[in-house]
Amino acid sequence: MDVLINVFVGLHIIGIAALLGGFFTQMKAMGKGEARIVPGMLHGALTMLVTGVALVGLNQADGSSVNNVKIGLKLALLVVILGITYVKRDDERLGAPLFGAVGLLTMVNIFIAVLWV
Template sequence: MDVLIHLFVGLHIIGIAALLGGFLTQMKAMGQGTARFVPGMLHGAFTMLVTGVALVGLNEADGHHVNNIKIGVKLAVLIVILGLVYVKRDEERVDKPLFGLVGLLTMVNIFIAVLWT
């Protein structure tokens, strides 16, 4: 079971890398006002959602304690990110504050995962 959990943790990290990487590659365009949500950001957010839910289930099935409040907060933040990216995915330009909000929420989600023990 540990190998499966580690596999899903790796996939979860790949998802966050795709979401954050998509944001970071658009930083210069954000400064020019031409930033857009690239498909990798949407795919990364979906990957995070699926693997995160799988990780909760696998950890509970293995008898590990899961902090449900932390998971709920992370899920809420991810749902907001996913909603914003999904709704605005086809637009050629996304407003700077909205694009920045997605980047900020992505980093908030990372810090919640790492610092909330």
């Protein structure tokens, strides 16, 4: 079971990398007001959602305790990220505050995962 959990953790990290990497590639364009949601950002967020739900289920099935408040907060942030990336995926330009919110919420999600014990 540990190997399967670790595989899903790796996939979860790949999803985070796709979302945050897409954000970083658009930061220069964000300064000019020309940033857009690239497909990798949406796919990364969806990967995070699917693997995150799988990780919660696998950890509970393994008998590990899960911090439901932490997971709930991370899920809420991810739902906001998914909402923005899904709705704005076809827009040619996205305002800097809204695009910046995607990056900020992603980083907050990462720090919650790492720092909240």
